[in-house]
Amino acid sequence: MLEVKDLHVTVEGKEILKGLSLSVNPGEVHAIMGPNGAGKSTLSAVIAGKDGYEVTSGSITFEGRDVLEMEIEERACAGMLLGFQYPVEIPGVKNIYLLKAALNAQRAARGEDEIPAPEFMKLVREKINFMKMDSSFLQRAVNEGFSGGEKKRNEILQMLLLQPKLAMLDEIDSGLDIDAMKVVADGVNSLRDANRAILMVTHYQRLLDHIVPDVVHVLVDGRIVKTGDKALAHELESRGYEWVLEESAA
Amino acid sequence: MSDEQTFLDALSARADRRGAEPTWVAARRQAGAARFEAMGFPTRRDEAFKYTDVRAIARGDFTLSQDAQDVTPLSPATAAALTLPLKALRLTFVDGIFAPELSDLAALPAGVSVEPLSQALAANHEAVGGALGRLAGVDFSPFTALNTAFAEEGAVIRLAPGTVVEAPILVQFLSRANQVPLMSHPRVLIEAGSRSEATVIEHQVGEEGAANFSNLVSEVMLERGAILTHYKLQEAALTDLHVSSLHIDQGRDSRFTSFNLNLGGSLVRNDIVADMNAQGAEANYFGLFFAQGRQHVDNHTLVNHNAPHTFSNENYKGILGDRAHGVFNGKVIVRRDSQKIEAHQSNANLLLSDRAEIDTKPELEIYADDVKCSHGATTGQLDEEAIFALRARGISDETARGLLTLAFAGEVMDQVALDAIAERVERTVAGKLPERFNLAGLVEAAAALDEE
Numbered sequence: 001m002l003e004v005k006d007l008h009v010t011v012e013g014k015e016i017l018k019g020l021s022l023s024v025n026p027g028e029v030h031a032i033m034g035p036n037g038a039g040k041s042t043l044s045a046v047i048a049g050k051d052g053y054e055v056t057s058g059s060i061t062f063e064g065r066d067v068l069e070m071e072i073e074e075r076a077c078a079g080m081l082l083g084f085q086y087p088v089e090i091p092g093v094k095n096i097y098l099l100k101a102a103l104n105a106q107r108a109a110r111g112e113d114e115i116p117a118p119e120f121m122k123l124v125r126e127k128i129n130f131m132k133m134d135s136s137f138l139q140r141a142v143n144e145g146f147s148g149g150e151k152k153r154n155e156i157l158q159m160l161l162l163q164p165k166l167a168m169l170d171e172i173d174s175g176l177d178i179d180a181m182k183v184v185a186d187g188v189n190s191l192r193d194a195n196r197a198i199l200m201v202t203h204y205q206r207l208l209d210h211i212v213p214d215v216v217h218v219l220v221d222g223r224i225v226k227t228g229d230k231a232l233a234h235e236l237e238s239r240g241y242e243w244v245l246e247e248s249a250a
Numbered sequence: 251m252s253d254e255q256t257f258l259d260a261l262s263a264r265a266d267r268r269g270a271e272p273t274w275v276a277a278r279r280q281a282g283a284a285r286f287e288a289m290g291f292p293t294r295r296d297e298a299f300k301y302t303d304v305r306a307i308a309r310g311d312f313t314l315s316q317d318a319q320d321v322t323p324l325s326p327a328t329a330a331a332l333t334l335p336l337k338a339l340r341l342t343f344v345d346g347i348f349a350p351e352l353s354d355l356a357a358l359p360a361g362v363s364v365e366p367l368s369q370a371l372a373a374n375h376e377a378v379g380g381a382l383g384r385l386a387g388v389d390f391s392p393f394t395a396l397n398t399a400f401a402e403e404g405a406v407i408r409l410a411p412g413t414v415v416e417a418p419i420l421v422q423f424l425s426r427a428n429q430v431p432l433m434s435h436p437r438v439l440i441e442a443g444s445r446s447e448a449t450v451i452e453h454q455v456g457e458e459g460a461a462n463f464s465n466l467v468s469e470v471m472l473e474r475g476a477i478l479t480h481y482k483l484q485e486a487a488l489t490d491l492h493v494s495s496l497h498i499d500q501g502r503d504s505r506f507t508s509f510n511l512n513l514g515g516s517l518v519r520n521d522i523v524a525d526m527n528a529q530g531a532e533a534n535y536f537g538l539f540f541a542q543g544r545q546h547v548d549n550h551t552l553v554n555h556n557a558p559h560t561f562s563n564e565n566y567k568g569i570l571g572d573r574a575h576g577v578f579n580g581k582v583i584v585r586r587d588s589q590k591i592e593a594h595q596s597n598a599n600l601l602l603s604d605r606a607e608i609d610t611k612p613e614l615e616i617y618a619d620d621v622k623c624s625h626g627a628t629t630g631q632l633d634e635e636a637i638f639a640l641r642a643r644g645i646s647d648e649t650a651r652g653l654l655t656l657a658f659a660g661e662v663m664d665q666v667a668l669d670a671i672a673e674r675v676e677r678t679v680a681g682k683l684p685e686r687f688n689l690a691g692l693v694e695a696a697a698a699l700d701e702e
Contacts, residue, residue, distance in 0.1 A: 048642050049641075049642070050638060050642075051634070051638065071641075071647070072638065072641040072642055072647075073641045073642075073644050073645060073646050073647065075642075076641070076642055076643055076644035077644045081642070081643070082642055084639070084642075087639070088633070088635045088636050088638075088639045089636075090633075090636045090639065090640070090654070090657070091657060091660075092654075092656075092657025092658060092660035092661075093640075093653055093654070093657045097653075098640070098643065098645075100684075101640075101645050101649070101653070101683075101684045102640075102643035102644050102645055104684055105643075105644040105645050105646065105649075105684070106644045109644065114684075141657075142639075158643060162643065162644070
């Protein structure tokens with residue numbers, strides 16, 4: 001589904017990713033772990049198409065398409081969706097409007113008609129209940145005045161509604177208390193199926209107790225230095241990252 | 251020949267053609283002409299026109315619309331396309347000349363009169379003379395002086411005490427793409443009796459390529475407890491020149507709400523002056539100006555708190571793209587004995603390009619000591635992070651920018667109760683959005699969700 005090959009990315013002239021390769025298949029949940037500054041957030045930002053990241057070499061393909069040639073909105077419409085670490089506040093744009101406009105944009109890209117209003121409301125109601133959010137959130141401006149946990153729930157709400165093929169979650173656990181973590185994890189887990197893949201970036205193993213990954217990668221200094229299963233996450237939790245570095249240097 | 255002389259010559263040529271007029275009308279014309287001649291057109295050295303150069307008007311060669319020869323009539327289809335799609339009592343002027351065939355006053359309720367100025371004068375000129383010119387004297391500006399000297403047509407709206415008019419009263423000024431540029435000096439007079447209530451829309455709109463000069467003066471008198479909502483929707487062609495001043499006299503407990511929405515025109519100057527002369531009066535000024543290309547839009551507003559316990563609130567939003575130039579000058583004057591008043595003012599501007607320019611100047615003059623006043627002005631750009639966040643959900647770049655631009659105008663647009671007007675503004679400011687932005691349908695849908 002997603003193929004990243006020997007990706008080199010610089011930000012403001014500084015090389016952040018230094019030959020990263022990654023392959024994600026449908027049905028898989030991947031976790032990328034690593035110390036601060038390793039380039040974890042850069043990977044998902046580059047895939048989503050955020051400005052300010054220069055790909056100097058390497059490639060990203062999604063279902064055979066060259067991702068780097070696609071506009072930001074095309075990537076989203078193709079099924080790659082990024083859940084932000086710091087969701088931005090959008091004053092004046094109601095949450096419900098964002099949801100509807102985004103859903104209809106994605107439907108239009110697939111050649112489908114706009115969703116009828118009753119069907120849309122039914123769908124939104126189901127998803128917002130699942131995320132244990134009050135329906136008043138729909139009327140509020142996107143993320144404006146939301147707490148950290150509410151913002152993260154709102155990101156997952158968008159995922160549930162838009163049903164991406166590849167859900168990328170950037171530090172979705174940061175700033176969450178345990179209850180919010182469970183709700184967010186339930187939301188993400190509900191997305192798991194044989195045709196969908198999830199790529200999580202996280203600093204802590206804690207999230208992986210709730211969303212159990214199939215594959216765990218360790219990203220250090222712009223490269224994936226070790227790949228394993230969920231046991232690797234536990235090992236990192238207890239031993240830190242130093243041993244991985246030493247091992248890869250050896 | 252001086253710039254002023256061209257206009258004075260047009261005036262004397264008109265005087266020869268015009269029939270006999272009541273003495274007071276003739277006297278006012280003379281006073282207007284004399285004052286205009288003495289003041290001359292304003293220049294950038296005049297404080298009130300520091301940022302607005304009116305040479306495009308002063309040096310223009312405009313034929314007075316009444317004297318224009320061989321003008322092609324406006325086709326009904328064109329007129330229909332320009333007319334706001336809303337159920338309204340309608341008075342139409344084409345280049346300042348009354349167009350009965352495009353007007354519709356059939357559903358005029360009791361207690362209301364809506365007439366063209368010429369008819370009101372013919373019917374009872376003395377009844378007009380008492381009010382006309384009371385608020386907008388010849389000293390206000392060279393343009394009001396010029397209007398006083400030239401004005402022959404316009405609208406006279408009178409509401410009897412206690413009359414509530416449901417349908418908005420639409421006064422539309424259509425501007426044609428003529429062979430020669432025309433000028434018109436319409437005059438609007440609104441007298442709202444005590445406890446009366448109405449919505450009046452002044453709509454400037456025209457054919458593409460219209461390059462005429464319109465110089466409008468409106469006077470509004472609100473008696474005790476009267477409520478008037480005034481919309482100015484200025485959608486003139488991008489080559490049109492437009493100057494207006496709106497003067498309001500507020501009696502006790504009256505409420506005046508102004509929507510000053512400017513989307514068109516190459517050179518536009520609007521003045522709004524409200525005098526709150528008795529306790530309990532309230533004035534709300536909402537403004538939106540959107541300019542692109544090389545458009546120049548100048549809004550000068552003034553609120554006079556002449557009595558204690560008066561309230562004013564102002565919120566203006568400017569959106570400027572390309573090399574457009576916007577001016578906002580909002581002044582609040584609180585007289586010495588006007589205690590316990592409240593005055594709030596805010597102006598925020600959005601620059602969509604590096605070459606767009608805004609000059610904003612909030613001014614407060616407070617001579618009372620027990621007042622609550624605030625003001626502020628900000629200028630910024632679209633939030634690129636927010637654009638990315640929207641695009642990252644599949645929304646196109648163009649739509650994302652449109653959404654955020656309109657969201658910026660939200661505080662003002664949320665107050666616009668007339669959908670036909672909100673839609674015109676949305677379309678111009680944001681382009682075609684996937685659906686009506688943030689408005690009734692979605693809000694109702696969400697409310698229904700709560701009730702289930």
